[in-house]
Each structure stands twice: as C-alpha cells, then as structure tokens.
Amino acid sequence: MKRLRGRVICRGKARGTALVSPAAIGFLGGVDPDTGVVIERKHPLSGQCVAGRILVFPTGKGSTVGSYTLYRLHKNRLAPAAIVNARSEAIVAVGAIISGIPMVDLVDLTQIHTGDRVSVDGEDVVIG
Amino acid sequence: MLAGSEGQVVRQAMEIVAALGKIYEAEELVVVGSAQIAGVSYKNLGEAGLEFLEEWASQGARVRVPAFANPAGMDLQRWREMGIRSDFARQQQRVVDALSSMGVQLTCTCTPYLVGHVPKAGEHVAWSESSAVSFANSILAARTNREGGPSALAAAITGRTAAYGLHVTEKRRPTHRVDVRCQLLNEADYGALGYLVGRQVCDGVPYLRLWPDLPLGEAGLRRPTQEQLMALGAALAASGAVALYHIEGVTPEADQWPGVVEQQGLRPGTSTGRAHDAKVQAESGARLTEITIGGLDEGYAALNSPLGEIDFVSLGCPHSTLEDLQRAALLLDGHRVRATLWITTSRAVRERAERQGVVARIEAAGGQVFADTCLVVAPVEELGFKAMATNSAKAAFYAPGLSSLQSRFGTLEQCIQTAIEGRWAGSRPGGMV
Numbered sequence: 001m002k003r004l005r006g007r008v009i010c011r012g013k014a015r016g017t018a019l020v021s022p023a024a025i026g027f028l029g030g031v032d033p034d035t036g037v038v039i040e041r042k043h044p045l046s047g048q049c050v051a052g053r054i055l056v057f058p059t060g061k062g063s064t065v066g067s068y069t070l071y072r073l074h075k076n077r078l079a080p081a082a083i084v085n086a087r088s089e090a091i092v093a094v095g096a097i098i099s100g101i102p103m104v105d106l107v108d109l110t111q112i113h114t115g116d117r118v119s120v121d122g123e124d125v126v127i128g
Numbered sequence: 129m130l131a132g133s134e135g136q137v138v139r140q141a142m143e144i145v146a147a148l149g150k151i152y153e154a155e156e157l158v159v160v161g162s163a164q165i166a167g168v169s170y171k172n173l174g175e176a177g178l179e180f181l182e183e184w185a186s187q188g189a190r191v192r193v194p195a196f197a198n199p200a201g202m203d204l205q206r207w208r209e210m211g212i213r214s215d216f217a218r219q220q221q222r223v224v225d226a227l228s229s230m231g232v233q234l235t236c237t238c239t240p241y242l243v244g245h246v247p248k249a250g251e252h253v254a255w256s257e258s259s260a261v262s263f264a265n266s267i268l269a270a271r272t273n274r275e276g277g278p279s280a281l282a283a284a285i286t287g288r289t290a291a292y293g294l295h296v297t298e299k300r301r302p303t304h305r306v307d308v309r310c311q312l313l314n315e316a317d318y319g320a321l322g323y324l325v326g327r328q329v330c331d332g333v334p335y336l337r338l339w340p341d342l343p344l345g346e347a348g349l350r351r352p353t354q355e356q357l358m359a360l361g362a363a364l365a366a367s368g369a370v371a372l373y374h375i376e377g378v379t380p381e382a383d384q385w386p387g388v389v390e391q392q393g394l395r396p397g398t399s400t401g402r403a404h405d406a407k408v409q410a411e412s413g414a415r416l417t418e419i420t421i422g423g424l425d426e427g428y429a430a431l432n433s434p435l436g437e438i439d440f441v442s443l444g445c446p447h448s449t450l451e452d453l454q455r456a457a458l459l460l461d462g463h464r465v466r467a468t469l470w471i472t473t474s475r476a477v478r479e480r481a482e483r484q485g486v487v488a489r490i491e492a493a494g495g496q497v498f499a500d501t502c503l504v505v506a507p508v509e510e511l512g513f514k515a516m517a518t519n520s521a522k523a524a525f526y527a528p529g530l531s532s533l534q535s536r537f538g539t540l541e542q543c544i545q546t547a548i549e550g551r552w553a554g555s556r557p558g559g560m561v
Contacts, residue, residue: 007150009147009150009151010143010147011143033176064276064277065172065173065174065177067276067278068173068174068176068177068180069176071176071177071179071180072174072175072176072179075176075179088147088151089151090148090151090276090279091276093144093147093148093151094144094147094148094276094278094279097140097143097144097147098140098144098180098278100140105151
C-alpha cells in the first residue's frame with residue numbers, strides 16, 4: 001500500500017480503479033457526456049470509459065464549457081469517482097466542484113498505474 | 129461559508145472561489161462590488177449548463193452583490209422577428225428565469241457600464257465577458273480577471289473572489305510596449321489595431337503609444353471616443369486574451385508605469401506591423417517586449433473575406449451606444465435597406481433610443497434594433513445568412529467559427545451603405561481592401 005498526499009480541490013471520499021492518462025484531458029469534445037467514453041481522436045485514453053474510475057491525468061485543457069460537460073457526466077451517472085491531477089486548472093476544478101466529484105492535485109502521478117485500486121479521502125490518495 | 133452553514137450552494141460557490149485561489153496562488157480573498165455573468169446564451173450553455181443553473185436556482189441560491197447578465201441568445205421580447213426557433217426560445221427563457229430567480233439582473237449586455245453599472249477605480253469586481261472585462265480594467269481602472277460563467281456566479285453568491293491576476297497591482301504592469309505609427313480615424317481602425325496587437329500580445333498587458341497625435345476631442349482632450357475604446361478592447365480580447373491595456377495619456381493607470389515611457393530605442397520608420405521581439409530591460413527591471421504597428425492593412429486583410437454580395441449587416445459588438453444608434457439612424461434616413469440589418473444593444477439603451485424616435489427611424493428604413501443579444505452568442509448559423517458585413521473586429525474574428533459566416537469588416541458608415549446597397553460598399557478611406 002502506498003500513501004500519497006495532495007492538495008484538496010474538491011473535498012470528498014471515493015474508491016475505484018485508476019484510469020491513468022499521460023496526456024491532458026479537455027472534457028468538451030473530449031469525453032462524450034452521454035456515454036462517458038473518451039472520444040478525442042489520438043488521445044491515449046481514446047475509447048475508454050471514465051465512469052466510476054479514479055481518473056488520473058496531468059491537467060485540464062480546452063474550452064471553459066468543459067466544466068458543464070463534467071456536470072452533465074455527473075447528471076448521467078457517468079462521472080469519474082474522483083479526479084487526481086498533477087496540477088489542476090480552472091475548467092476541471094469548477095466542473096468537479098459543481099458536480100461534487102472529489103478532486104486532488106499536486107500528486108506524483110508516476111506512482112499510480114491504470115488498474116490500481118485507489119481511494120481518495122480529502123488530501124490523501126491511497127494506492128492498493 | 130465553506131463549512132456549509134449557509135447551505136449547499138453557498139458552500140459549492142465558496143469552494144469554487146477557494147479552489148481558484150489555490151490554483152492561482154492567491155494570498156487572500158477580496159470582496160467584490162459587482163459581478164457580470166457570462167454563459168447566458170443557451171447556444172453556449174447547452175442542456176448541461178441550463179440544468180446546472182436550474183439546480184442552483186432551485187436550491188435557493190441568491191447573489192449578495194449586484195450581478196448582471198451577459199447577452200442571451202435572443203432578444204427576449206422580439207425573438208420571433210430574429211427568426212429564432214421556438215424550442216430554442218423556450219430553453220433560453222428557462223436560462224434567464226433561473227438567473228433571475230437567483231437575483232441576477234437581466235441587463236443581458238456586454239456593456240453594463242453604459243447602463244448604470246460603473247465600478248469605481250480600484251474596486252474589485254468579478255466580470256466575465258471579455259470586452260466588458262477589458263473596459264472595466266482599462267478604462268474604469270476597476271480590477272477583475274476574466275471570470276468563467278460559474279466562477280462569476282460563485283463570486284456573486286459569495287460576494288468574494290480570489291485576489292490573483294489583475295486584482296494584484298504588480299500584475300497590471302505592462303508586458304509589451306506598442307508604438308502605433310499610423311493614423312486611427314474611426315472605430316474600425318481601432319478594431320483592426322486591436323486585432324493586430326492582440327494576436328501578438330496573447331494574455332499580456334500592452335501599453336500603447338498612439339502616434340501621430342490624436343485629434344482634439346471634447347473639452348480639448350486628445351483621446352479616442354468611447355466607441356473607439358470599446359472596439360479596441362473587444363478586438364484585443366478576441367484575437368488575444370488581453371484583459372487590460374494602457375494607452376499613454378488616455379487610460380487612467382497608464383502614468384503609473386513611467387519605466388515603460390522613458391525606455392527609448394525604437395527603430396524609426398519601421399512599418400511592418402510585426403513585433404521586433406526585442407526583449408529589453410525596463411527601468412523597473414521587468415522584461416518588456418516592443419512592438420511597432422506601422423499600418424493596419426494586415427489587420428483589415430485578415431478580417432475581410434473577398435465578398436461582394438452582402439445579405440446580413442450586423443452592428444453592435446460590443447453593444448451599441450446611443451450615439452452609434454443616432455449615427456446609424458442619420459445615415460439611414462430616406463433610405464431602405466436591401467440586406468438584413470441588425471443593430472444589437474442593451475435593453476436600456478434601446479429604450480432610450482426608442483424614446484428619442486431613433487429606433488423608429490432605423491425601422492422605417494427596414495433595419496432592426498435588437499436588445500439582450502448579439503451576433504456572437506445568437507444562433508446566427510441557423511438563420512440562413514450567406515455573407516455578413518460588420519464594423520466590429522471582434523465579430524469579424526468570431527463569425528467564421530461561431531456563426532459559419534464569412535464577413536466584410538469596415539466602418540459603421542460603410543456597413544450602413546452596404547445594408548442599403550446589398551453589396552459591400554467600400555474601400556477603407558486612404559487604404560486598400
């Protein structure tokens with residue numbers, strides 16, 4: 001079991017299986033709000049579903065409307081269980097807060113791999 | 129508020145403000161005097177944005193400082209005359225109803241400063257529409273970052289924002305000195321200038337020196353008109369992300385940065401309109417990039433598609449002032465437009481123009497004055513227009529992507545003449561295109 005410590009962007013508890021992206025994620029046009037599947041072509045997570053996963057990616061990108069895409073995923077029960085970033089930015093942060101998705105940043109992402117069982121509780125990220 | 133003692137929405141709103149403070153390393157929160165809230169058009173919000181606003185509204189969220197809405201996707205009263213579909217109108221109405229129930233005033237304008245919402249110099253505000261942000265910072269010396277829709281609403285609900293970016297004096301320091309070595313005769317010239325400078329400056333803070341001397345204006349002051357400043361700021365924020373600019377001898381904070389002025393060493397006679405990219409050391413020790421604008425032709429060329437026939441003329445981006453409506457009416461008197469002519473403005477300015485008979489004169493010529501909306505946020509792509517003319521560099525910049533429209537860009541006079549003739553009417557005075 002590994003224990004990492006980050007910075008709370010949206011406080012909350014979640015447990016799930018990690019889905020790790022080496023590339024930034026832009027939610028508007030990047031994730032289908034009605035399926036939860038990453039639809040950005042050539043994205044490392046292309047074709048994967050973010051629903052219920054501990055979604056791990058370096059930072060957000062793209063249109064500010066992306067906050068509402070996250071909110072729509074949440075309303076469709078397809079949101080990630082939690083978001084872990086290296087460095088968070090405003091679009092994803094606002095989207096996570098209005099959707100109540102636990103979110104932590106300033107975490108060493110090299111410690112987390114796709115398939116790991118991860119729990120997030122406030123600033124604590126526990127792997128295994 | 130974060131503990132949730134004031135309810136779920138206030139807690140969420142406070143979390144947004146606090147999270148932005150963390151992300152941008154703000155040292156404190158500051159009280160805001162007002163909030164201007166973008167993300168009002170259903171075209172941009174979509175179903176998800178509407179659901180979000182309705183959820184906050186249904187939980188009893190209330191703004192605690194004066195808050196006013198950005199333009200919606202339609203004239204809230206005359207949407208049928210615009211050709212808006214009734215299903216769009218229904219969803220748009222739900223958006224403004226949700227905002228209204230939270231206490232947001234339905235000014236639906238990007239020019240709140242024309243209708244009584246004028247922040248004081250030095251006042252912290254949370255505004256979001258890019259040209260309104262630019263005007264508040266640059267011309268009124270208020271302090272605001274360019275807020276997103278939810279973050280401006282969060283600031284309105286909490287009455288606070290995180291003090292980073294342009295809330296901090298040092299971040300208002302010029303990053304670029306722009307020597308403008310061509311004449312600026314009208315609002316289109318200022319728009320073309322804004323387009324050229326914004327493209328090079330990105331999210332920097334340009335300090336402009338206008339040359340040659342500006343003509344003497346009212347009260348003997350050499351300064352651009354309000355409309356020209358609005359056009360400049362809107363264009364700077366469209367091709368770039370400029371939220372604050374200074375103009376030597378014109379804008380209120382320009383003289384706070386003497387190091388920028390004293391620094392000399394320009395190459396005389398350059399006329400390329402490109403940056404020298406000469407990083408030089410200002411007196412303060414801050415790095416400053418020098419740019420010389422020798423002419424506006426490149427800007428006009430980029431904003432003009434080679435269109436002859438024009439079926440849609442759109443004025444009022446940013447929203448028209450009363451003076452612009454009066455100018456348009458004067459040019460239209462005794463004529464009849466062949467193209468569709470929209471002049472977009474705020475509800476309050478439209479009402480003033482109506483009382484003066486100005487709207488009736490424009491309508492007598494076949495033009496339309498719409499309130500609450502504008503070209504950039506209305507679903508114009510669904511209305512079947514083929515070719516647009518506008519006096520707004522911002523509108524010309526956004527129209528191909530947001531409205532699927534190619535455009536002609538020129539002065540208000542050229543645009544009105546174009547509306548009358550149904551063909552692009554004119555080369556720029558003294559220039560090409």
